[in-house]
Amino acid sequence: MKKISYILPALALLSPPAFAGDMHNHMSGTGASAKAAAQAHKGQGTVNKLDAQAGIVNLTHGPIKSLGWSGMTMDFKVKDKAALDKIKAGMKVDFEVSKEADGMFAITHIGPAK
Numbered sequence: 001m002k003k004i005s006y007i008l009p010a011l012a013l014l015s016p017p018a019f020a021g022d023m024h025n026h027m028s029g030t031g032a033s034a035k036a037a038a039q040a041h042k043g044q045g046t047v048n049k050l051d052a053q054a055g056i057v058n059l060t061h062g063p064i065k066s067l068g069w070s071g072m073t074m075d076f077k078v079k080d081k082a083a084l085d086k087i088k089a090g091m092k093v094d095f096e097v098s099k100e101a102d103g104m105f106a107i108t109h110i111g112p113a114k
């Protein structure tokens, strides 16, 4: 059963080096990352906190099927900081993410859930 651990180094090679810290393993294991480039993916979540100056929002998001992501809590960079004027902590939101040139996912649209 120990041989299972040999799978992990192979998956690690697929992740960009910048993807670290409390960011998660959304990049690996699904095979969806190549297809995800420059494509918007819709999600829903709840805002935990936001930093309008830094353009960062912490969301607990549900599964995003088009990316093979499961639900989790994480920080997202928001491309248009002005979009954060419309949301606040505790609010349910609809959002879209797309993969940026640096390999990170950023929110391209976010607003109160309909």
Ligand SMILES: [Cu+2]
Residues within 6 Å of the ligand: 024, 026, 061, 069, 071, 072, 073, 074
């Ligand atoms: Cu996530």
